[in-house]
Amino acid sequence: SQKIEQNSEALNIQEGKTATLTCNYTNYSPAYLQWYRQDPGRGPVFLLLIRENEKEKRKERLKVTFDTTLKQSLFHITASQPADSATYLCALDIGGSYIPTFGRGTSLIVHP
Amino acid sequence: SQTIHQWPATLVQPVGSPLSLECTVEGTSNPNLYWYRQAAGRGLQLLFYSVGIGQISSEVPQNLSASRPQDRQFILSSKKLLLSDSGFYLCAWRGQASNQPQHFGDGTRLSIL
Numbered sequence: 001s002q003k004i005e006q007n008s009e010a011l012n013i014q015e016g017k018t019a020t021l022t023c024n025y026t027n028y029s030p031a032y033l034q035w036y037r038q039d040p041g042r043g044p045v046f047l048l049l050i051r052e053n054e055k056e057k058r059k060e061r062l063k064v065t066f067d068t069t070l071k072q073s074l075f076h077i078t079a080s081q082p083a084d085s086a087t088y089l090c091a092l093d094i095g096g097s098y099i100p101t102f103g104r105g106t107s108l109i110v111h112p
Numbered sequence: 113s114q115t116i117h118q119w120p121a122t123l124v125q126p127v128g129s130p131l132s133l134e135c136t137v138e139g140t141s142n143p144n145l146y147w148y149r150q151a152a153g154r155g156l157q158l159l160f161y162s163v164g165i166g167q168i169s170s171e172v173p174q175n176l177s178a179s180r181p182q183d184r185q186f187i188l189s190s191k192k193l194l195l196s197d198s199g200f201y202l203c204a205w206r207g208q209a210s211n212q213p214q215h216f217g218d219g220t221r222l223s224i225l
Binding site (some may be wrong): 043096 | 144
């Protein structure tokens, strides 16, 4: 079965720096990879989706890369702000399936 | 625009009592619907999903059940709650087309005493 690994340790960075979060997967490559943000006590909120034939996707200060050779996706937040502090989840979808597989998420803490 | 409503936000129930959590979606038709449970510091555990009215698939055997009486209504139930049912329950919907993201409700924090 598909396994997803996200760093369980919180990532602490200083405001203004670029935060980089990692999502590694095993087995088959997904058709799509998604990133979500989750605040405490709230449901995850969809941020970005990247397809297997795309290397990079951007949205404002967010950037996602997808390397099917390394079986890895990187999620970047540039010019990070304390308001970016949250848990970020990646999810893989093999396409044609109704059920994405979620990672456990990585907590990001941006210090002012 | 599409919205998802989930209630109640918090619930405290005694062991052995019944449960009913409700989720409704507005602004879309024939969505795929999902119930997840999230334990503290853990990932999302898929409990049930539905691709249409009356069609429920269970991912984890447990004392919970789900029903979809209407196209945009998804209900999570239990006849007798266990202590282990405590957790954060999330409802989500997704469009039928491929490459669609999931959209989550704000969750229900369920505490069993």
